[in-house]
Amino acid sequence: MSSVNTAIQLITREEAENGRSAAGATCSPALAQGPWEYDLAEAAAGIPAYGPGASSSDAAPKATPRQGQLPEEYKLASDAELDARIRAAKATLGDRAVILGHFYQRDEVVQYADFVGDSFQLANAALTKPNAEAIIFCGVHFMAETADILSSSEQSVILPNLAAGCSMADMADEDSVEECWEQLEELFGSAPDSEGRAPVIPVTYMNSSAALKAFCGRNGGIVCTSSNAKTVLEWAFERGQRVLFFPDQHLGRNTAKALGVPLEQMPMWNPRKEFGGNDEQTLLDSRVILWHGFCSVHKRFNVAQIEKARADFPGVNVIVHPECPMEVVDAADGAGSTDFIKKAIAAATEPTTFAVGTEINMVNRLAAENPQHTIFCLDPVICPCSTMYRIHPGYLAWVLEELVEGRVANRITVDESVKDNAKIALERMLAAKPL
Numbered sequence: 001m002s003s004v005n006t007a008i009q010l011i012t013r014e015e016a017e018n019g020r021s022a023a024g025a026t027c028s029p030a031l032a033q034g035p036w037e038y039d040l041a042e043a044a045a046g047i048p049a050y051g052p053g054a055s056s057s058d059a060a061p062k063a064t065p066r067q068g069q070l071p072e073e074y075k076l077a078s079d080a081e082l083d084a085r086i087r088a089a090k091a092t093l094g095d096r097a098v099i100l101g102h103f104y105q106r107d108e109v110v111q112y113a114d115f116v117g118d119s120f121q122l123a124n125a126a127l128t129k130p131n132a133e134a135i136i137f138c139g140v141h142f143m144a145e146t147a148d149i150l151s152s153s154e155q156s157v158i159l160p161n162l163a164a165g166c167s168m169a170d171m172a173d174e175d176s177v178e179e180c181w182e183q184l185e186e187l188f189g190s191a192p193d194s195e196g197r198a199p200v201i202p203v204t205y206m207n208s209s210a211a212l213k214a215f216c217g218r219n220g221g222i223v224c225t226s227s228n229a230k231t232v233l234e235w236a237f238e239r240g241q242r243v244l245f246f247p248d249q250h251l252g253r254n255t256a257k258a259l260g261v262p263l264e265q266m267p268m269w270n271p272r273k274e275f276g277g278n279d280e281q282t283l284l285d286s287r288v289i290l291w292h293g294f295c296s297v298h299k300r301f302n303v304a305q306i307e308k309a310r311a312d313f314p315g316v317n318v319i320v321h322p323e324c325p326m327e328v329v330d331a332a333d334g335a336g337s338t339d340f341i342k343k344a345i346a347a348a349t350e351p352t353t354f355a356v357g358t359e360i361n362m363v364n365r366l367a368a369e370n371p372q373h374t375i376f377c378l379d380p381v382i383c384p385c386s387t388m389y390r391i392h393p394g395y396l397a398w399v400l401e402e403l404v405e406g407r408v409a410n411r412i413t414v415d416e417s418v419k420d421n422a423k424i425a426l427e428r429m430l431a432a433k434p435l
Contacts, residue, residue, distance in 0.1 A: 320357030
């Protein structure tokens with residue numbers, strides 16, 4: 001099975017030659033370009049952007065990191081030349097460098113990873129290599145920050161393309177969350193109830209900045225992943241009367257609903273509206289206050305796609321990520337983290353048809369790794385994560401060869417004061433055990 005990038009190149013070429021494609025559709029022909037073309041366009045426009053793909057219509061904050069121009073030799077290098085240079089640099093560096101590849105990375109990058117997994121799995125994987133001088137994180141910015149928080153001060157964390165951010169993480173910035181917190185404290189007060197529970201506990205998803213993890217650490221809060229969101233919410237309810245959950249509304253809603261929290265007790269906080277768009281009584285009656293954020297990849301999935309999959313493939317097993325909208329999760333046969341999806345498919349002992357609602361690179365890889373099953377993405381349009389897709393073998397070759405020459409390019413560092421509080425919230429997450 002060809003990679004997602006190969007499929008995009010084929011579709012784009014056929015559309016250019018014939019005016020249409022028989023191989024499928026992409027959400028943007030610009031996906032066929034090298035990511036350095038987006039870097040150049042953004043520099044010329046003076047406006048940051050996430051690039052083509054699922055987040056292309058999301059507004060990037062002014063402070064969004066931008067990638068400087070990749071040296072010309074890496075742009076012009078063939079796939080074979082980049083492969084040879086990456087492998088040679090890896091061999092030279094040996095145990096001095098470890099490469100982490102997220103599930104959503106393109107195959108052309110994942111093939112070089114020493115570890116492949118979700119963001120927290122990869123941050124923990126790096127801890128198994130304490131002697132590595134450099135951790136090259138082929139993922140997005142918040143993931144590299146988490147690796148820097150958990151790694152030693154002697155290790156350098158590198159993000160091959162600084163423009164690989166996350167639109168969901170950017171939907172909850174520190175200033176907006178602090179302003180929300182101040183308003184909630186004014187409404188709820190700070191005194192615990194008769195059971196010793198605080199008025200509100202902040203919970204941030206792993207897909208957030210180090211600053212917001214630190215905010216949770218300072219304010220009695222905690223971090224969660226899509227794998228342990230249920231356990232973390234139970235932890236928070238033991239300690240608080242209600243939860244402020246950010247930045248992903250869908251993970252928060254789906255998890256709280258599964259715990260029996262009524263939808264009417266899960267108001268949305270929109271930072272662009274006065275008092276989050278709520279009245280006081282609604283907030284006083286709340287159990288979970290959901291931030292107005294979402295994943296643009298998982299927002300693309302809908303019930304109509306599930307209905308079509310069931311019509312086309314009777315008996316299909318539909319599995320989706322909990323970042324999908326509630327109605328999609330409700331209509332699916334199962335919902336869980338990337339690791340849950342991977343394990344659910346691996347556990348199927350008989351040939352099965354799976355329709356999967358998560359990022360296309362992971363779905364495509366699952367199909368290639370499990371040829372005994374029929375596996376396809378619910379979304380028929382190829383539309384990868386915009387920011388993950390900005391990591392390209394050219395950037396990986398560049399940062400590796402810089403290391404060979406004794407230079408650290410694109411280092412991600414978290415300020416020590418932020419790091420200390422963020423680590424508190426992460427350690428609370430690790431200590432939270434299922435009830």
